[in-house]
Amino acid sequence: MNIGLLDNTPASKLVRNIFFAFAEFERDMIVERTQEGKAIAKQQPNFKEGRPLKYTKKQLDHAIQLLTNNSYNQVAALTGISKSTLIREIKRRKI
Secondary structure: OOOOOOOOOOOHHHHHHHHHHHHHHHHHHHHHHHHHHHHHHOOOOOOOOOOOOOHHHHHHHHHHHHHHHHOOHHHHHHOOOHHHHHHHHEEEEEE
């Protein structure tokens, strides 16, 4: 049997099914380990799910305060905070 070529013979079908079974098993094991790790992490008091924030509340407050006298593009140039982030934060705060 030539493993390099998987055609439609019974032996090739067997090898392919074994490979698929191992791949599915490995994927299931990864999912299980990930879920176990998340469950352990959630028990920590300072656990926060998701991506960490790029800007602090103080930085965003300052940028929003600058918007009273400046345009979005000017504030973005001054602070380095993008226009879309400023708009999203204002909508979140409902200003």
